[in-house]
Amino acid sequence: MLVKLIRLDLRFAYKKFLTMAALILLLGIVAPYARINVLSAGLAIVFSVAFAVIPVLCVWLVVQHFERNLFGHEGYLMFSLPVSASQLLLSKVITTLIWFNLMLAAAAGFIALLLRGNIPLMQLLKEVFTWEVMSTLLKSVLLINANILPIILAIFMGIALSTVAVRNRKLGIFWGIAASIAGIALFVWLCIQTGGWQYLSMMAEDQAVITITMAAAQGINLAIAAAFCALFFGLTTYIMNRRLNLA
Amino acid sequence: MSEVLLEIKSVSKRYGHKGALRNVSFTVEPGKIVGLLGPNGSGKTTLIKIINALLADYEGEVLICRQRPGKESKRLVSYLPDKMALPTWLTVNEALNLYDSFFSDFELARAQALLEALKVPHNMRIGELSKGMQEKLMLVLTMSRRAKLYVLDEPIAGVDPAARDQILSTILDNFTAGSSILLSTHIISDVEAVFDDVIFLQDGNIILHGEAEALRSEHGKSIDQLFREVYKC
Amino acid sequence: MKPSFDPNQPIYTQLVDWFKQQILGGELGPGEKIAPVRELALELGVNPNTLQRAMSELEREGLLYTERTAGRFVTSDRALIAALREEAIAKILQRFLAELITLGCTTDDALRLIKKYGGEINE
Numbered sequence: 247m248l249v250k251l252i253r254l255d256l257r258f259a260y261k262k263f264l265t266m267a268a269l270i271l272l273l274g275i276v277a278p279y280a281r282i283n284v285l286s287a288g289l290a291i292v293f294s295v296a297f298a299v300i301p302v303l304c305v306w307l308v309v310q311h312f313e314r315n316l317f318g319h320e321g322y323l324m325f326s327l328p329v330s331a332s333q334l335l336l337s338k339v340i341t342t343l344i345w346f347n348l349m350l351a352a353a354a355g356f357i358a359l360l361l362r363g364n365i366p367l368m369q370l371l372k373e374v375f376t377w378e379v380m381s382t383l384l385k386s387v388l389l390i391n392a393n394i395l396p397i398i399l400a401i402f403m404g405i406a407l408s409t410v411a412v413r414n415r416k417l418g419i420f421w422g423i424a425a426s427i428a429g430i431a432l433f434v435w436l437c438i439q440t441g442g443w444q445y446l447s448m449m450a451e452d453q454a455v456i457t458i459t460m461a462a463a464q465g466i467n468l469a470i471a472a473a474f475c476a477l478f479f480g481l482t483t484y485i486m487n488r489r490l491n492l493a
Numbered sequence: 494m495s496e497v498l499l500e501i502k503s504v505s506k507r508y509g510h511k512g513a514l515r516n517v518s519f520t521v522e523p524g525k526i527v528g529l530l531g532p533n534g535s536g537k538t539t540l541i542k543i544i545n546a547l548l549a550d551y552e553g554e555v556l557i558c559r560q561r562p563g564k565e566s567k568r569l570v571s572y573l574p575d576k577m578a579l580p581t582w583l584t585v586n587e588a589l590n591l592y593d594s595f596f597s598d599f600e601l602a603r604a605q606a607l608l609e610a611l612k613v614p615h616n617m618r619i620g621e622l623s624k625g626m627q628e629k630l631m632l633v634l635t636m637s638r639r640a641k642l643y644v645l646d647e648p649i650a651g652v653d654p655a656a657r658d659q660i661l662s663t664i665l666d667n668f669t670a671g672s673s674i675l676l677s678t679h680i681i682s683d684v685e686a687v688f689d690d691v692i693f694l695q696d697g698n699i700i701l702h703g704e705a706e707a708l709r710s711e712h713g714k715s716i717d718q719l720f721r722e723v724y725k726c
Numbered sequence: 727m728k729p730s731f732d733p734n735q736p737i738y739t740q741l742v743d744w745f746k747q748q749i750l751g752g753e754l755g756p757g758e759k760i761a762p763v764r765e766l767a768l769e770l771g772v773n774p775n776t777l778q779r780a781m782s783e784l785e786r787e788g789l790l791y792t793e794r795t796a797g798r799f800v801t802s803d804r805a806l807i808a809a810l811r812e813e814a815i816a817k818i819l820q821r822f823l824a825e826l827i828t829l830g831c832t833t834d835d836a837l838r839l840i841k842k843y844g845g846e847i848n849e
Contacts (some may be wrong), residue, residue, distance in 0.1 A: 258582060315580070321578075322572075325546060326572050328595065405646040413509055414507065457669050490549040490550070491550060492547045547760060662771075689775050706737065713735075
């Protein structure tokens with residue numbers, strides 16, 4: 247059932263996300279030619295617009311789909327399907343992560359294409375596709391995902407909360423946004439508080455100490471992220487199960 | 494009596510101070526077609542949302558084949574909302590596949606034949622269909638399930654009398670023998686002959702509940718006329 | 727052959743009367759098969775349970791009978807149909823004559839007048 251839900255959620259905007267990823271790569275291809283003066287002015291505008299608009303558009307698509315598909319008219323269908331609230335939520339979260347990583351990959355591709363004047367693409371690929379680089383890369387992607395996940399869930403929780411107050415939509419939206427921001431702020435604050443370790447570790451001279459403190463810092467970060475995910479996920483499914491009130 | 498299909502036990506729902514449902518109780522037995530009648534705002538849709546687990550915050554108890562509204566009850570209930578609930582970004586065929594993949598009791602061939610009969614185009618995006626076509630599509634999807642209970646929220650509101658007959662016969666021709674229908678409406682004259690039981694709702698209260706035939710002979714009036722008189726005061 | 731119902735009266739009794747009329751008038755011949763309840767209910771635009779009730783009533787009166795596998799049929803008992811038909815006609819005539827009597831009309835007058843005007847009605 248979860249796979250079917252994910253397929254449905256992907257269906258909603260796959261064309262838009264693929265187009266945006268393609269656009270980012272295209273910009274990377276064109277960018278080095280910006281040194282030619284005639285093109286540079288126009289390209290500068292296209293660049294700045296693209297970089298301002300694309301992230302906003304991505305967030306908007308995800309937020310809008312979540313709100314409409316679950317709490318708008320489409321919710322009448324989605325909540326009539328024989329699936330649990332956690333499956334509905336999980337499908338949205340996984341889909342969002344897929345889009346996030348797609349855009350992340352597109353951004354990486356963009357940078358690689360941008361640098362192709364200095365480092366030829368083939369050489370770059372050769373250097374990246376070593377065990378050591380790949381494992382660090384994969385680890386950092388996982389860390390990024392782990393840290394973006396509570397933020398996505400905080401936003402979803404806020405949207406779910408905003409629908410509880412049926413009779414006073416404005417008040418609901420206020421509390422929803424407030425809860426999202428508070429949730430994200432708390433998570434980020436805790437991460438920063440505990441993240442001090444990492445900088446401390448850099449001052450150490452012993453390589454072994456550096457490795458251990460780094461690992462510890464990452465472990466703490468992951469634990470915090472997991473705790474926040476569980477909290478936000480639990481609250482959101484609670485709202486969907488016990489406080490649902492479709493308008 | 495055979496096993497009760499739907500049991501509503503003293504259900505109440507308040508929005509702030511306003512009561513949307515007040516201590517509503519009734520049962521629906523297998524094979525019965527029950528009319529849930531009342532003007533707009535009388536609590537029909539609120540009750541239907543509770544039965545379909547779209548409204549979770551209520552008092553009292555609702556049981557569908559002895560289960561509370563939830564994941565399991567949704568397998569047994571085929572629900573037609575009063576709103577356009579299908580994602581408009583899907584095509585008609587994708588919507589058919591959606592129902593086919595999520596509901597094990599869905600009959601794809603029946604749905605396709607019905608769409609053909611009602612002249613709903615297969616390959617268009619739902620958003621591009623006219624409102625009337627969208628409503629027909631939803632009805633076809635709902636009635637192509639072999640459910641235990643069909644909950645139909647205002648299926649004949651806002652359509653002209655000719656289409657009303659078509660919709661009614663689609664409902665009566667396709668619901669599974671032995672299953673029940675709970676149909677809400679504020680238009681009664683054209684449909685009253687199909688009801689076994691009727692429930693009159695007003696301001697969240699049940700003000701009249703009985704067998705349609707018994708009410709007719711008791712009052713010497715049609716359900717439609719009774720409805721008009723009851724709601725005048 | 728769709729009847730029009732008076733929604734102010736129970737539909738079940740109207741269905742019983744309508745079927746009787748169909749059978750006694752010969753629209754539904756002796757031994758003729760009746761369509762399944764669901765199908766017929768849809769055609770007549772009535773609740774299947776109501777129609778079922780009307781059918782049971784007609785079975786009780788012997789006008790219809792069910793064969794377990796084959797379905798439901800009009801009785802083949804022509805004598806019964808004839809008897810019921812006569813009973814129905816008698817009822818109408820009694821009412822008719824009672825009304826004529828209030829106008830001071832004798833039975834002989836009535837017979838004479840029926841012969842005189844009956845031809846016109848038939849045409």
